[in-house]
Structures are given as structure tokens and as C-alpha cells.
Amino acid sequence: MALTSKPHKAAPANVQQIDAFIGKGGSAPAPTHVDALTAKVHPLRFHDTDLFDRLEVARRSGGVKLPRNTWILQAISEKLERDAG
Amino acid sequence: MITVVGGTKGGSGKSTVATNLAVMLAASGRDVLLVDADDQETSVDFTTLRNETRPSGAGYTCVALTGRAVFTEVQRLAPKYQEVVIDTGGRDTASQRAALAVADVYLVPFAPRSFDVWTLDKVAELVEETRAVNPNLRALAFINRAEVRGSENAEAAELLRQKPALEYIPVSLGSRKAYAHAAAAGLAVTELRPQDPKATDEVGALFGYLFDIKKISKLKTA
Numbered sequence: 001m002a003l004t005s006k007p008h009k010a011a012p013a014n015v016q017q018i019d020a021f022i023g024k025g026g027s028a029p030a031p032t033h034v035d036a037l038t039a040k041v042h043p044l045r046f047h048d049t050d051l052f053d054r055l056e057v058a059r060r061s062g063g064v065k066l067p068r069n070t071w072i073l074q075a076i077s078e079k080l081e082r083d084a085g
Numbered sequence: 086m087i088t089v090v091g092g093t094k095g096g097s098g099k100s101t102v103a104t105n106l107a108v109m110l111a112a113s114g115r116d117v118l119l120v121d122a123d124d125q126e127t128s129v130d131f132t133t134l135r136n137e138t139r140p141s142g143a144g145y146t147c148v149a150l151t152g153r154a155v156f157t158e159v160q161r162l163a164p165k166y167q168e169v170v171i172d173t174g175g176r177d178t179a180s181q182r183a184a185l186a187v188a189d190v191y192l193v194p195f196a197p198r199s200f201d202v203w204t205l206d207k208v209a210e211l212v213e214e215t216r217a218v219n220p221n222l223r224a225l226a227f228i229n230r231a232e233v234r235g236s237e238n239a240e241a242a243e244l245l246r247q248k249p250a251l252e253y254i255p256v257s258l259g260s261r262k263a264y265a266h267a268a269a270a271g272l273a274v275t276e277l278r279p280q281d282p283k284a285t286d287e288v289g290a291l292f293g294y295l296f297d298i299k300k301i302s303k304l305k306t307a
Contacts, residue, residue: 018186021218022153025179 087169089188094204095175097194098229100127103172107145108273109292110168117145118166122155123174134271155183185215194229197241209250228257256290
């Protein structure tokens with residue numbers, strides 16, 4: 001066949017349309033972790049700003065950007081495991 | 086292909102199906118991303134157990150995502166993997182909608198019980214609504230946790246067939262202890278030893294229907 005009709009390309013849904021669609025879904029139940037409310041808070045001071053910058057670079061370079069608190073807790077956990085082993 | 090295992094009813098076996106499919110895809114040689122978009126994070130827990138108990142690790146990558154990030158991150162990560170399986174919670178959440186907006190296939194397990202099939206209309210409406218933003222979505226429904234005897238399976242199948250928004254898959258997974266035993270050990274039911282042949286056959290039939298893959302490598306238990 002020498003001639004074909006013009007292919008129809010599905011029009012991409014616009015961002016607002018997708019946002020509106022997603023927004024109609026319910027949110028996940030609010031966390032009711034008692035430990036989150038009673039968690040011990042230990043503020044960290046980064047005197048060495050380079051260390052903080054390196055932390056942020058490492059945190060952002062992962063496939064999924066973890067919250068800073070989670071990333072630091074994971075790092076502590078990994079060090080403790082390494083030291084214990 | 087991006088496959089979302091979802092629905093609007095809890096307890097229909099979504100995480101069991103999602104984790105089994107992810108393991109079987111990995112065993113067939115595919116590079117697999119399992120996305121846990123359920124706040125219960127059952128797939129993450131399963132994967133953690135699997136990573137801890139198997140020297141070779143889970144065999145696939147698992148991440149937990151919620152809300153709109155399911156859409157944006159899966160869009161970004163999907164080209165890096167051959168298969169993406171998304172496990173969503175049993176409610177009409179922003180996470181499930183975000184997954185549907187980016188999915189190729191929506192796989193909905195229904196248990197053959199009244200409370201489950203009563204959610205059929207809502208699921209069908211959700212599919213229709215999704216097609217406004219994702220016109221090529223293929224929505225598939227099948228019976229999970231099927232009864233060993235009685236008429237419930239056939240009755241549920243008839244109700245599923247009546248929904249034009251969903252394509253009924255004539256494959257069902259039985260209500261078998263093997264699935265729970267395998268999950269408790271961080272295994273797909275195909276990896277369980279001694280094997281439950283019926284469970285292995287039926288999950289293999291579902292897998293073959295979805296992915297048209299015949300060969301699954303011999304799976305070793307940890």
C-alpha cells in the first residue's frame with residue numbers, strides 16, 4: 001500500500017488533568033505511631049559544612065530521595081552493624 | 086510493562102500477587118522493579134525478609150513510594166527496568182491513582198465474597214476515570230482466594246464478566262496455605278519446598294497469561 005492515513009497519536013494528558021485525577025484519591029491514613037510522638041529528639045549540629053553538603057549530595061543521588069532523618073538513621077544503623085561485625 | 090496490582094478492597098491478596106509476580110519475573114531473567122505504594126508496606130517487608138534470608142538477595146529492586154511520587158518516580162525509573170510491578174493499598178488513594186496514571190496493566194484480584202464483589206462498580210468507575218488520563222490502560226480482573234468447592238467462584242466470575250470496563254481473566258488462584266507459608270519465608274509460592282503443585286500451576290497460569298513468558302528458571306530456596 002503506497003498511501004496510509006495519518007497515524008493518530010494519543011494526545012498526552014496534561015499535567016493538570018493528571019494532578020486532578022490523582023488528587024481525587026484519598027490520602028493514606030495518618031500515621032498513628034506512638035513511637036513517632038515519643039521519639040527522642042537529638043538535634044545534630046554540622047560544624048563541618050562540607051560534611052553536610054556531602055550528606056545531601058549522597059542523599060539526592062539515590063534512586064529515591066529519602067528524608068534526611070531517615071538517611072541519617074540508616075547511616076547510623078549501617079555503621080553500628082559494621083562495627084559490631 | 087508497568088503492572089499495577091490494585092483494587093479498592095483490602096484483603097484480596099494484592100501484595101501476595103504482586104510479590105509472587107515480581108519474584109517470577111526476576112526468575113525469568115527480567116530486570117524488575119517492585120514498587121510498594123501501600124502504606125502497610127507489605128512488599129517492602131517481604132523484600133527485606135527475602136534479602137536477609139537469601140544469599141543472592143531478593144533478585145529484584147523494591148522501593149516504597151506514596152502519592153504523586155508514584156507517578157513521577159515510576160515514570161523516571163521505568164525505562165531502567167524491563168518490568169515494573171506496583172503494589173497498591175486496598176483503597177482509592179492518591180497513590181493508587183498515581184500508579185494507574187502511568188500503568189500499562191491494572192490487575193485486580195477479587196475474592197469470591199459479597200463484600201469484595203460489591204466494590205466492582207467502584208473499580209470499574211475508577212478504570213473509566215483513569216482512561217481519561219491514560220487511554221491505553223488495560224484493566225484485568227481475576228478471582229483470587231477461590232473457594233475449593235461451592236458456586237461462589239462461578240457467581241463471582243459471572244459478575245466480573247458483566248463489567249465492560251474490566252477484562253475477565255479465566256485463571257484463578259485458590260485459597261491455599263502455601264501462599265501464606267511461602268510469604269512467611271520470603272518466597273514466591275513457586276519457590277516453596279515441598280512444592281504445592283496446584284498453587285504453582287495456577288500462579289504459573291496467571292503469570293503466563295500476563296507476561297507470555299514460558300520459561301522460569303529453577304528457583305532455589307534459601
